[in-house]
Amino acid sequence: MSKEQILKQYFGYIAFREGQEALIDHIVDGDDVLGIMPTGAGKSICFQVPAMLYDGITIVVSPLISLMKDQVQSLIANGIPAAYINSSLSANQTQKAIENARNGKYKIIYVAPERLDVDEFVSFARSANIAMVTVDEAHCVSQWGQDFRPSYLKITEFIDKLPKRPVISAFTATATREVKDDIIKILRLKQPFIAATGFDRENLYFEVQKPKDKYQAVIRFLQNNPDKGGIIYCATRKTVEQVCGDLQNDHYNATRYHAGLSESERTTNQDDFLYDRKTIMVATNAFGMGIDKSNVNFVIHYNMPKNIESYYQEAGRAGRDGTNADCILLYGGQDVITNQFLIDHTSEQNELDSETLELVKEKERERLKQMTYYCHTMDCLRSYILRYFGDRSGNYCGNCSNCKQNFETVDILDYSKKIVSCIYRMRERYGVQMLIDTLRGSRGEKIQNLHLDQLSTYGIMKEVPQSRIREMINYLVINEYIVLTNTEFPVVKLGTKYKTLLDSDQPILMKVVRESERAQKEMKSGNSKSSKYVGEIDQHLFAELKGLRFQIAEENRVPAFVVFSDATLLDMCRKKPVNKDDMLAVSGVGEVKFQRYGERFLKIISQNSAVTANVGQPISADSAPSIGEICEYVKRSFVPSVEAVPVSILTDMLNSLLLQKGDYKLSAIKLTNFFMKKGLLQPENVEGKGNRVATELGKEHGIATVERTNSAGNAYRQNLYHQQAQQYAADHIEELIGGI
Structure with missing residues (x-):
């Protein structure tokens, strides 16, 4: 097979993105490579496609368990034999994985760097045909990088133990010139081909706020963006606990992640977020490296990170599928003090001698200074970030808070x-x-x-x-x-x-904000580009496709984005395929995924087209329909799903109709509170905390509270809404939108 055939059959894409094809060609020719590409630019394709072209095995060194799990799940879903070996596996599972690898059952194996000096794994590698070693998050090898991991220094020792030197490919999303040189030197790359595709992510909106009350700033954002899901990063575990607890008390569907939680709880909470059971993840920077969740609509930094590298990497977890997303940083003077304390008292680098450790800390202090400057600059925020990484950039992007503000220049x-x-x-x-x-x-x-x-x-x-x-x-x-x-x-x-x-x-000329009604309006509404797809696609179809995706994900016990990304569903809505050839023309649909899921999605699209034809065309926006007309349209057009759906999907189904008539939009929280008001849901304990569960009346109206088990084996509860409950919500649409 050619690289183009592999790209289409396994990954569902018809063309390579910038930089991908050149990197793949050099790897296939046997050259070492270094790829510096922003998060979401498709780094994985650059080594996964060559891995399928090679006769041997590709070993991918990856820093976090969550990264490996996501990548391997996606590969298997695409029909590519892959596995991971790390501390999450039992001794028997590890032995079985190595045995399967010996028998040639895998093309790609993800491993933690700590495994590279384990005798059992080294023995396997020495006897296997290792065609390529890929170093993901390669900046971790440099002590000047923001995530230096001493265990990454074991990589070259492992390669030296192999009977034949494999091709070495290294990839990172964030690397200054100093870090890039370090990667080449420490990994001993031989005359590597270097592809730096630039760091710009045009779909990300950047904003810095300096609120007096950070929590209220978060609430304002969530209220203005009721159906978005994302990550809120906090500097300390204590802040994570406080913010998450406050959000839960305010009935937001939030969970938490930090190193102080047990491994089982971290796994449960992470799965809840990945599988869309929770829409908001409040976490320290222990969460997220390599998380491949495509439908992260926003990343809010409750505290300023220690450096630009960390900030851009964490912010880059939003909008990975190319849809527009918001990156909001809430700055406060205490953030600088907290970060200085963390730098001075860090224990992560305890394998370094005291002199080197002090040099590393001094470098971290300098990076902290640059991060602080970012929070205070009046220039384009995107340009500031790009210049930091050595990218040439203009002084106006039009998609950051500074560019949207109205400034005047004064002499100070x-x-x-x-x-x-x-x-x-x-x-x-x-x-x-x-x-x-x-x-x-x-x-x-x-x-x-x-x-x-x-x-x-x-x-x-x-x-x-x-x-x-x-x-x-x-x-x-x-x-x-x-x-x-x-x-x-x-x-x-x-x-x-x-x-x-x-x-x-x-x-001395300094830019200062000149407040205007227009600027204030834009700032309050968030990313002006965030509604890019509203009105361009059939929102009802999009909701139906998301519902089917959720059902398939539940059946296969994988995150929804592993089935198809939001971007793929949006492309289905635009192209409305009617047969296999049409479906294979949708971005992100390959041969393997079509065989597994294609017919079911085609059926939904066909049914939706028939319903739309029967309902007739929506009223023209020029006629400015009244609330009564909007509600009548929803009742007339609403078609309950045959399958029971969670509240997030039911919300999407109703919003898909509301948005065709006006600006009314529901949130999952409002819908849940409505069912509570009607006595169909109640708190699961007398203190009023915890999950909402179906009452006897709720069960009679088609709400089922079911027990689920996540991938870690932990039980959780979820409410599913059958046809009767879905129709009940549609029938009461006047009451639901009355308070909007």
């Missing part, structure tokens, strides 16, 4: 001189807040006790709002006129350029 030379003079007179001994309080003439007890009210610079900026002074201080830090010390409590000191500033009469 006089104010800058006052700030620098005040720092000098304060003898460079205090932090930002004390500096601001002094400049604004605060009468606080601390100011008076320290006699700062006697300085000549006391109160010289009392007419300037505190927020604007803070913006100017941040601008002066970014431009090295002043600096903040890398200590637990940062102190403001004079920078290398402060004398130039004092002696200059040249203007």
